[in-house]
Amino acid sequence: MTAAASTGAVAVHPKYGSMSSDRRWALRWSYFFLILFAIFFLTPPVYMLITSLKTSQEISAITNPWWVYNPTLDNYRELLTSNQYLRFFLNSSIVSVSVVTITMLISVPAAFALSRMKFWGSTLLGTGVFLTYLIPETLLFIPLFKMMAVFNDLTGISLINKWWVLLILYPTLTVPFCTWIMIGYFASIPKELDEAALIDGATWTQTLTKIFIPVALPGLIAATIFAFTVSWAQFLYPLAFTTSESQLVLPVGIITTLIKGDVFNWGQIMTGALLGAAPPLIIYAFLMDYYIAGLTAGATKG
């Protein structure tokens, strides 16, 4: 932040004569191009909003698509009273919140152990955890699909087409990265702190809950946000493993149910997508700094 402040001070310094006129032009061009890029980046979400406020008649009429002539909230009303859409929303919420809990329960103790208890293979395991983060879900969904079929044959428990199976699958996407960034945060805590705790007779569990978690709280929040947004946005696993409407989560639900055959009800699709994008956007709006810390932690920490 100090670097940011000092560049700002240089940028607005008025004393340098011709320099400042140069700066002013550079600034104007910066704003000009920033606005261009902002238009590029914001067009789709804004267009979602525009379409979501239109009736089907207005959408199919040949009018200016970028303007709403008769704004209406009918699409929102319809979706928010439709049991089916609420079901998707509920499924998504349950899945995401549970996955966040599971992820934290697994990765926080693991990161604590890997950053503090030097045991045989701990460095190797730390690196291994990071490498698993690089294995994409697109490589694993087919063998997992088959594994579930085999599991069904062996035990008679069917895992396909159950929303809770996502609770088993999503942690594979969230745990490695969360563990990795928590290792980074825990490793930056001074050793003296936990040594003092040990001298005072604290157990490992007490050291973790009374010292590490409070001190590394920003990291914990960043990891939580990461786990939540990943589970909320995940598309491939629910598409491959769930099919019944009662078992679907939002991204898949919107795509499979609101598109009926070749009939696209775009007003509702855009409303559904916008409402579906709302939770991550709201979290981002309020916890932007933690969100960004989590993003950059992967490459700048550790």
Add this chain to the structure above:
Amino acid sequence: MTLPLILLIAVLVIYPAFYAVHLATLNKTMERYVGFSNFLFLFKRETFWMVVWQSCIFAITAVIFKAIIGFIVAHLVHNIPSKGQRKWRGMLLIPWVIPPAMSTLAWLWLFDPSYSAFNWIFERVGISPIPWLGDVYWARFCVILVNVWIGAPFFMIMYLAALKSVPEQLYEAAKIDGANWWQTMRFVTIPMMRNIIAITALFSTIVTFANFDIVRVLTRGDPLDQTHVFATWAFRVGIEGGDIPLGASVSLFMVPILTIGAIFILRDIVKRGNEA
């Protein structure tokens, strides 16, 4: 305390990864070992080579454009007074925050064959409408465009963080030595950012190469399977087509690229671990 972690990774990541290799050597009904014949079958199919080609083009082009746009936007944000930076940065990261499946739906609607809002604008200024997703080359352009749109903000954030970490003294020293804009960029900014540039590009290459959501939602591989990448084609063949071994074989072709990326990233981590 690491036991749950190890179990999770072993059962749901490592085991399936090797199981995929085993599956790839079975016949369609998964009763008989057939060795490499799934792979040989793939090598004879034109669609397979198209998928290889398309995946590479898709990943390479998208990463290059993401990196360039991210680099430019990061500099623009860095240029403006710091009190406005937060607001701009927050606004420009929005594409990354929206779940890809949902934002791609917005693009699908923007590219709609009869109601495309882009074509509406083009019509006003006298450009003939573009068959966004109907034409093979335009469809390929569109999937790359959407990928760049989603990924460029991430590069922007990473590069901005890197820019902030360059000590101001270096710029002052360069200025005193009479360095022009290009020299400052070439000898101060880029060397200081090199690590982050490399690691972000590698990450993104891996993620883009394995991308599924965008192609699946935007084109489903159409027209005529010409926009498929490995992940979507593996899904089409393996899950929708019911040929699990063939699907597994297709997805295994992602491994070489992923391994190369992983090795480079790992090298960087080990190096930084030694420095610390």
